[in-house]
Amino acid sequence: MDSCSVCKKEAVVFIPYSKKHLCEIHFIEMFDRRFRKTLREFSLLKKGERIAVGLSGGKDSCALLHSLVQLNLPLDLVAVTINEGIANYREKTLETAKRECKKLGIEHIVLDFKNEAGMMLDEIVKNDSENIPCSHCGVIRRYLLNKGAREAGADKLALGHNLDDVAQTVMMNIMRNEPSRLARFNTPFVNDRKFVQRIRPFLKTPEREIAIYCILKEIEIESIECPYTRFAFRAHVRSILNNMEERFPGTKFRVVNSFLEIEDALQAKYTKTGLGFCRQCGEPSANEICMFCKNIKMYKGC
Numbered sequence: 001m002d003s004c005s006v007c008k009k010e011a012v013v014f015i016p017y018s019k020k021h022l023c024e025i026h027f028i029e030m031f032d033r034r035f036r037k038t039l040r041e042f043s044l045l046k047k048g049e050r051i052a053v054g055l056s057g058g059k060d061s062c063a064l065l066h067s068l069v070q071l072n073l074p075l076d077l078v079a080v081t082i083n084e085g086i087a088n089y090r091e092k093t094l095e096t097a098k099r100e101c102k103k104l105g106i107e108h109i110v111l112d113f114k115n116e117a118g119m120m121l122d123e124i125v126k127n128d129s130e131n132i133p134c135s136h137c138g139v140i141r142r143y144l145l146n147k148g149a150r151e152a153g154a155d156k157l158a159l160g161h162n163l164d165d166v167a168q169t170v171m172m173n174i175m176r177n178e179p180s181r182l183a184r185f186n187t188p189f190v191n192d193r194k195f196v197q198r199i200r201p202f203l204k205t206p207e208r209e210i211a212i213y214c215i216l217k218e219i220e221i222e223s224i225e226c227p228y229t230r231f232a233f234r235a236h237v238r239s240i241l242n243n244m245e246e247r248f249p250g251t252k253f254r255v256v257n258s259f260l261e262i263e264d265a266l267q268a269k270y271t272k273t274g275l276g277f278c279r280q281c282g283e284p285s286a287n288e289i290c291m292f293c294k295n296i297k298m299y300k301g302c
Contacts, residue, residue, distance in 0.1 A: 055081050059223065081097045085112065085114060
């Protein structure tokens with residue numbers, strides 16, 4: 001068995017990109033230190049803020065909730081969970097989200113697709129065989145997360161997007177030739193009470209390390225994967241990046257850091273074409289009519 005590169009005790013994990021073996025104590029120390037450093041580097045939190053946490057019940061969002069509680073800062077936390085209505089999936093993760101909120105004493109808000117869109121996702125998928133499920137899910141989830149966080153009085157919406165997620169998003173926007181989307185990914189173009197600023201404290205934390213953290217900290221999570229994931233373009237990009245990471249450790253860090261290096265230039269070019277508001281519902285949108293309103297007749301079976 002390999003020894004910890006710091007203290008020589010028995011290691012529990014090997015970090016390929018840094019070529020270090022770490023014991024449980026030093027792995028958790030590294031994880032928490034990087035989390036706090038990311039908060040400082042991007043000035044993500046201010047004392048006294050009310051932070052809504054997008055809590056799915058999976059490893060990333062549960063680890064994020066626990067990490068924010070551990071900070072012991074004067075923050076007011078509230079969790080917002082979106083129930084899309086995916087059979088044999090969401091009900092399980094929803095129970096996990098409820099349990100973690102109860103354990104930590106966090107206010108928990110649950111919003112259903114049906115209440116806002118008129119249908120749960122499984123029903124929408126049955127009625128639309130032409131488009132992939134993720135195209136509908138992403139539109140409604142973003143709409144409800146922003147609306148739910150705003151109505152909860154949150155100053156910011158914390159998302160569990162990890163290093164892998166961000167690297168995938170960068171590559172997807174490049175492959176789709178959508179640099180304007182990439183420009184507003186990390187820093188919003190709109191400063192309005194209707195838009196709750198999104199923050200990603202796990203921006204520089206690999207997905208694998210979040211899973212290990214949850215195991216070591218005994219954070220009970222639901223590891224089941226969404227059955228619709230296989231249809232998404234993101235799944236293909238994830239596979240490509242995972243293969244690259246295995247061959248060339250640190251690839252995902254380099255992709256994300258490259259994006260952060262050019263972010264200012266992207267912002268300078270696309271700020272004038274920033275977000276506005278939907279003419280129909282008044283929610284933040286890059287177009288005159290947001291995607292939610294464009295599809296609302298189908299969602300509500302009109």
